[in-house]
Amino acid sequence: xxxxxxxxxxxxxxxxxxxxxxxxxxxxxxxxxxxxxxxxxxxxxxxxxxxxxxxxxxxxxxxxxxxxxxxxxxxxxxxxxxxxxxxxxxxxxxxxxxxxxxxxxxxxxxxxxxxxxxxxxxxxxxxxxxxxxxxxxxxxxxxxxxxxxxxxxxxxxxxxxxxxxxxxxxxxxxxxxxxxxxxxxxxxxxxxxxxxxxxxxxxxxxxxxxxxxxxxxxxxxxxxxxxxxxxxxxxxxxxxxxxxxxxxxxxxxxxxxxxxxxxxxxxxxxxxxxxxxxxxxxxxxxxxxxxxxxxxxxxxxxxxxxxxxxxxxxxxxxxxxxxxxxxxxxxxxxxxxxxxxxxxxxxxxxxxxx
Amino acid sequence: xxxxxxxxxxxxxxxxxxxxxxxxxxxxxxxxxxxxxxxxxxxxxxxxxxxxxxxxxxxxxxxxxxxxxxxxxxxxxxxxxxxxxxxxxxxxxxxxxxxxxxxxxxxxxxxxxxxxxxxxxxxxxxxxxxxxxxxxxxxxxxxxxxxxxxxxxxxxxxxxxxxxxxxxxxxxxxxxxxxxxxxxxxxxxxxxxxxxxxxxxxxxxxxxxxxxxxxxxxx
Ligand SMILES: Nc1ncnc2c1ncn2[C@@H]1O[C@H](COP(=O)(O)OP(=O)(O)OP(=O)(O)O)[C@@H](O)[C@H]1O
Ligand SMILES: [Mg+2]
Numbered sequence: 064x065x066x067x068x069x070x071x072x073x074x075x076x077x078x079x080x081x082x083x084x085x086x087x088x089x090x091x092x093x094x095x096x097x098x099x100x101x102x103x104x105x106x107x108x109x110x111x112x113x114x115x116x117x118x119x120x121x122x123x124x125x126x127x128x129x130x131x132x133x134x135x136x137x138x139x140x141x142x143x144x145x146x147x148x149x150x151x152x153x154x155x156x157x158x159x160x161x162x163x164x165x166x167x168x169x170x171x172x173x174x175x176x177x178x179x180x181x182x183x184x185x186x187x188x189x190x191x192x193x194x195x196x197x198x199x200x201x202x203x204x205x206x207x208x209x210x211x212x213x214x215x216x217x218x219x220x221x222x223x224x225x226x227x228x229x230x231x232x233x234x235x236x237x238x239x240x241x242x243x244x245x246x247x248x249x250x251x252x253x254x255x256x257x258x259x260x261x262x263x264x265x266x267x268x269x270x271x272x273x274x275x276x277x278x279x280x281x282x283x284x285x286x287x288x289x290x291x292x293x294x295x296x297x298x299x300x301x302x303x304x305x306x307x308x309x310x311x312x313x314x315x316x317x318x319x320x321x322x323x324x325x326x327x328x329x330x331x332x333x334x335x336x337x338x339x340x341x342x343x344x345x346x347x348x349x350x351x352x353x354x355x356x357x358x359x360x361x362x363x364x365x366x367x368x369x370x371x372x373x374x375x376x377x378x379x380x381x382x383x384x385x386x387x388x389x390x391x392x393x394x395x396x397x398x399x400x401x402x403x404x405x406x407x408x409x410x411x412x413x414x415x416x417x
Numbered sequence: 418x419x420x421x422x423x424x425x426x427x428x429x430x431x432x433x434x435x436x437x438x439x440x441x442x443x444x445x446x447x448x449x450x451x452x453x454x455x456x457x458x459x460x461x462x463x464x465x466x467x468x469x470x471x472x473x474x475x476x477x478x479x480x481x482x483x484x485x486x487x488x489x490x491x492x493x494x495x496x497x498x499x500x501x502x503x504x505x506x507x508x509x510x511x512x513x514x515x516x517x518x519x520x521x522x523x524x525x526x527x528x529x530x531x532x533x534x535x536x537x538x539x540x541x542x543x544x545x546x547x548x549x550x551x552x553x554x555x556x557x558x559x560x561x562x563x564x565x566x567x568x569x570x571x572x573x574x575x576x577x578x579x580x581x582x583x584x585x586x587x588x589x590x591x592x593x594x595x596x597x598x599x600x601x602x603x604x605x606x607x608x609x610x611x612x613x614x615x616x617x618x619x620x621x622x623x624x625x626x627x628x629x630x631x632x633x634x635x636x
Pocket of ligand 1: 429430431436438456457458459460461462463464465
């Protein structure tokens with residue numbers, strides 16, 4: 064690192080410039096990833112947190128739970144299949160609820176299931192459902208002013224009371240309400256807890272008219288989910304490509320300018336591996352510093368964002384993305400490394416061997 | 418004998434064309450001996466120096482560095498030999514632009530993993546560069562630069578000093594001073610020196626002058 068550090072210090076300006084670009088690109092990557100994660104949670108945290116291994120839908124629904132229709136009797140049938148440990152029904156209905164009989168209206172997603180079943184989330188405030196006219200509501204509704212004991216009315220149906228709140232229960236960018244399923248014949252899906260080793264048996268038992276989805280597949284089946292994520296992910300991929308190319312071009316040109324020096328150093332007895340390490344050291348050092356600054360910048364921006372903006376930064380995700388940016392930087396430096404390897408020390412002697 | 422070249426030829430092949438830059442050249446350097454190579458442009462001087470310094474391998478013939486036949490050495494070993502046995506002084510000094518004078522010498526210790534080597538200060542003092550140790554090359558005069566280059570060539574205590582037109586970028590006064598310094602170091606430290614030069618006025622500082630013409634050596 065003797066050479067690497069001294070050169071960085073001597074040529075501060077050009078390295079600060081490239082560092083600036085890297086900080087911007089890395090920050091953008093972090094911010095868009097945060098947005099993608101946030102939107103994903105806002106769109107489907109109820110499905111992501113659903114306490115189930117598999118979701119059975121009818122084959123014509125193309126993985127979209129809301130498009131699937133199954134007869135209630137199928138539940139009993141599925142429960143008998145060996146390998147199925149627990150099974151519950153799930154119906155999803157997008158509704159508009161009027162609050163306490165006032166003008167206030169809230170869009171909600173009704174998750175209709177057995178009140179004593181596995182799908183009922185853990186309650187963070189209040190109680191679970193004990194009566195048919197009670198619901199568990201997503202905590203986000205509290206921001207709209209809803210409290211325990213408030214009543215909700217859906218169209219002509221009877222009134223429901225909020226018995227409890229649960230966190231992270233969003234579906235299709237709407238807050239979810241859990242309610243009892245009794246008395247409904249047509250359901251959307253059957254969720255099952257099962258031994259993954261017996262999945263083939265279960266498939267045979269259920270028959271060809273039905274698909275068995277994992278939670279991840281069910282997510283992709285939400286129509287807005289995959290298109291949202293795809294466009295954001297494409298942006299992120301492009302940013303990675305941009306980072307790689309900008310760094311590649313920068314280090315390529317710098318290395319080109321340093322050919323003579325590398326030739327001299329090799330002639331003086333520097334091993335190629337020493338020079339390669341020196342260049343890699345520079346790339347890694349610059350990247351690590353820039354990533355650190357970008358992380359700080361992203362945290363700062365997060366603090367400035369309004370609270371209801373779907374933006375989710377997790378430490379594990381940050382670390383993963385940072386490592387990816389670092390890897391991409393090193394990949395960008397590879398063509399320069401090839402250059403360094405190929406420089407012939409005889410170039411240090413004017414005229415000979417050229 | 419520190420440097421021996423035996424019947425060395427070098428053929429550059431440029432596609433189908435072949436060009437014999439060195440033709441059956443033999444040369445021996447004694448300890449403490451300072452030899453000049455002169456000759457017209459394109460006669461093969463730099464080629465000969467590059468082969469002597471193991472930067473280029475001969476098409477035929479053998480080169481012994483401090484008694485060791487370089488033909489049998491791997492590329493890696495040759496690099497090590499260069500570091501250990503040879504000090505180079507290049508035409509335009511070729512200092513590393515982002516290193517201060519002090520670090521120009523220290524980088525050799527770093528490469529050689531010999532950080533304990535404390536000869537740098539003594540060398541710089543000896544060459545009258547003490548007040549320049551914290552300057553970058555672009556802040557030095559041509560003569561100072563070339564003196565740093567010579568100090569760099571000496572820091573690792575090599576047996577052989579090779580110089581390719583070390584005075585080319587200097588006026589005759591400074592040029593002569595630099596060659597005097599080289600000759601002095603080679604004599605007093607018991608090294609062998611081989612210098613390519615165009616400048617006939619410094620030849621009196623050398624023990625021996627060989628002339629090369631169309632790749633052939635004439636003494
Ligand atoms: N890589 C190469 N391929 C082909 N020909 C070469 C190559 N390197 C040198 N030559 C030729 O070999 C001959 C000797 O070159 P060299 O550089 O050794 O000459 P020189 O005596 O150092 O000349 P000068 O005084 O101009 O520096 C020249 O005719 C040159 O054109
Ligand atoms: Mg030459």
